[in-house]
Amino acid sequence: MSKSELPPVTVGEPACEAAPVVREPLRPDDAGRIAVVFKALSDPVRLRLLSVIASHAGQEACVCDLSDGFDVGQPTISHHLKVLREAGLLSSERRGSWVYYRVEPAGLRQLSLVLEALEPASVAG
Amino acid sequence: MSKSELPPVTVGEPACEAAPVVREPLRPDDAGRIAVVFKALSDPVRLRLLSVIASHAGQEACVCDLSDGFDVGQPTISHHLKVLREAGLLSSERRGSWVYYRVEPAGLRQLSLVLEALEPASVAG
Numbered sequence: 001m002s003k004s005e006l007p008p009v010t011v012g013e014p015a016c017e018a019a020p021v022v023r024e025p026l027r028p029d030d031a032g033r034i035a036v037v038f039k040a041l042s043d044p045v046r047l048r049l050l051s052v053i054a055s056h057a058g059q060e061a062c063v064c065d066l067s068d069g070f071d072v073g074q075p076t077i078s079h080h081l082k083v084l085r086e087a088g089l090l091s092s093e094r095r096g097s098w099v100y101y102r103v104e105p106a107g108l109r110q111l112s113l114v115l116e117a118l119e120p121a122s123v124a125g
Numbered sequence: 126m127s128k129s130e131l132p133p134v135t136v137g138e139p140a141c142e143a144a145p146v147v148r149e150p151l152r153p154d155d156a157g158r159i160a161v162v163f164k165a166l167s168d169p170v171r172l173r174l175l176s177v178i179a180s181h182a183g184q185e186a187c188v189c190d191l192s193d194g195f196d197v198g199q200p201t202i203s204h205h206l207k208v209l210r211e212a213g214l215l216s217s218e219r220r221g222s223w224v225y226y227r228v229e230p231a232g233l234r235q236l237s238l239v240l241e242a243l244e245p246a247s248v249a250g
Binding site: 017019061064 | 169
């Protein structure tokens, strides 16, 4: 064929090797809700507080047990406990003179499910 | 017995009903390392970017597919992708004119393990 019959040359960047979408990504409103819970775990002191509570029998600890080993004061500890509670990762109950904090498994479970959905199907399934 | 023989009254707050510690909590250095990864997931746009990449076959997406549906500009998307990459949740590779991002399952897995360790033994086991 003559030069004038050649197909037009594509100008600019070649097309990418886009892989097809095979599952539904997180919806924006769900992402906003879940990001708040991940944010509660994004501070080392909060993560340790949650872990210390989870390390007690029944996953419950008295607030009086939650300052040993932390280099921050009680007001800071209280603030972090409030953030964890508001994120749905802890619940609290006053009994007598003390407040007890308990891990909320449902709060953790929603994060596990999001992580599973991000993993390859063979691992998550 | 006479009044003078009564045991001394405990002054102040009664002891709490402290539950025993039954497992090892996160060590401070591990908590610091893991908190950085949770922080990468604490932003709704980052969480959606990771989810969009994970929704493609092979859990890999071209950067050219990662701006549709986001109300932020390409520089902001690039910044968020960098944060996810530095946290070990994504890897990237240039092929031809395009950069491709892929989910790193090991990065997600370490978070799943931390969450499992926080759940009640019966659920985690």
